[in-house]
Amino acid sequence: MSELTSTPATQDMAGLRAIVTGGASGIGAAIAATLADRGATVAVLDIDTATADARHIPFTCDVANANSVNDAVSGAARALGGIDIVINNAGIGAQGTVADNDDDEWLRVLNINVVGMARVSRAALPHLRESRAAAIVNTCSIAATAGLPQRALYSASKGAVYSLTLAMAADHVREGIRVNAVNPGTADTPWIGRLMDAADDPVAERAALNARQPHGRMVAAEEVAGAVAYLASPLSGSTNGVALAVDGGMQGLRLRPVGS
Template identity: 60%
Template sequence: MELNGFVAAITGGGSGIGAATARRLSLAGAKVGILDLNPGAGHFIKCDVSDGASLDAAMSELADTYGGIDLLINSAGISSVGTVEENDDAEWARVLDVNVTGIARASRAALPYLRRSRNPVIVNLSSIAASAGLLKRALYSASKGAVHALTLSMAADLVGEGIRVCCVAPGTVDTPWVGRLLARTEDPAGEKARLAARQPTGRLVSADEVAAAIQYLVSPASGATTGMSLAVDGGMSGLRLPR
């Protein structure tokens, strides 16, 4: 799964899964551009996925620096907690704009460069929330379900041009983002234990495990794989174990 000579753009690459992916792809030989509001390890370009002009400028800068773009990892995303009654219209607009429209904006900005690549791939970050009913995650789940559907549609539109599009659907990942959510609860340690217990493996997924799945999907080793969602969820989506 070597990526020597490939150039990767990673939105949300400054922390969490995006940062882990940047490290993995760099070790595999890729030249990595971190497109984020906050600096990360690698060639950092300040970028806002809610702003199309910002994405256009970031992709242009990255392509000018390294001679093109081969891989796009749409990792930027935000969370939301609550039932359909607990999130107002402004919150729905905010989360969908980043988690769904942000992927469309980034992909649109990258496509002119991907079309010139010998190994063009887009990987979107979905979630177990796209397919499993989780408590108080109505808006977040809706956004990740949309990411899954968007991935399939993009894959169908672009397969004729040789551009592969897939998504990764992690379970609960042990990242600073999840840590911040836990910190808002009355019993962070107990809540973390409950999140771990709901995954059949009995532990949270690591960011590096998700990054490894992304590395596989963007590599030439998965050249026959497109339009699919790869679960990295400790068995949560497919296993039903007795309690």
């Protein structure tokens, strides 16, 4: 039996060092907790680390700024003794059609959601090259592969993340660095909560978002975290260049209307 298959799945990340951007809240916090539960030592990189779990090592990081990213990644590598896993989770949302956001907002969202991932990955690459279990996981979205109304800018940014993931996987596979993405459906996060609160009828908005996914509810942050842990795990050494949907079947299923 190989060393990998003999390792209990619940501790498959024992001894590994991980950084999670946007890891102080929402999906990022769930990811950081799951990696730690499975044995990894975790550094959380976030623009606001006040809510970070005390188990993790916090570093203030603005992924929109190269100096901030370089300082945070270098600090995390020193504190952890290296980096094996990079979770590019930090990002922001955007609403509206292609006409509803000006150039400055387009540049802001793309800078954070896309270039931010490139900055973090670039800074971490020298450390990942020294790892025997190097993995990058990018938080993408159902918006990259399905046309969603009122999400033009957000969808464009996540479409770029999907393509970036494939390109990075091709670039770094022969260095022993795997690159994958997770594509959540509509997740029950603080950002979605704020959107629902701002709606004319928050109850109806929640019902609509639940109904949009075939299993009838929004995706839980912990479900996304489980998928990320699978992609980051050394037990998944042959999984590379994959965008794993966690969307209740939203992308692939075409159900008949209820009652028909």
